[in-house]
Amino acid sequence: MADRRAELIATAQAMQPAGLNRGTAGNVSVRHEQGFYITPTGMPYAALEADDIPLMALDGSHQGRRKPSSEWRFHRDLYAGRLEIGAVLHAHSPFAVSLACLRYDIPPFHYMIARFGGDSIRCADYAIFGSAELSAAALAAMRDRRGCLLANHGLLVAGRDLAEALALAVELEELCEQYWRACQLGQPVLLSANEMAAVLEKFAGYGQQ
Template structure:
């Protein structure tokens, strides 16, 4: 499992390089051995070693020399509710946080919103960090989606593996920035329900090469 721990650490550090996180903000996990590995609470990613990464069961039992992220509950609940999810990323990136602090969902201002499984990226209700209430709000906002915003908090992304979770996090932050910038100039023109339905149909095979089998849903 140390190889998976090393991949988790490398991805967590890449979150910083991509501008998604600074310092000890945010957290990251990956499904492993009937549970999941998760970044520890209060530790800078640059200092992490494999032995610092705790394992948790889906019942909430933690094993390891470090305490898990205080946000472990929504990681645990996502894995329990969504068997297709293999990695969960939470970040306090600048533009996602800006929109989350307005408690504003991202509407279909751009067709790439469909990348996250629906016609919008929802903003979940506010709840204190680390609580079951926040986890419940996150799961509701993620229903049928691979990402959401958390009110007055940040972004949450569910991917099939660490690479996809990071890619989706970077893509979501980019869309948050584009929406924020468009709003500075006026009210963005939104795609219609029919236009988004067409996009969602095209996204069923998005990114697949000729002869490649379908790897799952866009959500």
């Protein structure tokens, strides 16, 4: 139990050096038995101890001395609806936030878009943070995907485990920066549906299985 919470804290503390977060913004969780551990609301990651990490059930109840992140709902709903997900990370990284404030989907300007499961990265509709409406919008944007933007808010990714969730968040922020920079020079040339389908097929067997 303590090891899972320690891994969660280490991931949360890695977010700022990775350029994903500042202060207490964002949140991260990891599946545990019939529920999940999640970072507490409003606490600096550097000061977290194992006993600060709430354990949440899928009914929304929690155990522990701290209150869970205000964004627990989209974590809970992703775990409840997608059994392949083992960790969820949400961040307010600068380039993702910039595109999210424009409410842009990210089109297939680069083949690595396929890393997230499709030929685009969607931007979820806006809803106030912590709400059931935001969770519903996030789940719609995450359908058949492992990452999305949240309008006027930030990024959201889901991985098999904490290491993959952190890697996906870093990669999504990098794609947001690349797209932002390319748009400064002109209109990026997009890959076709057939080209992206070929990438998705190749990715299905890519890397260590």
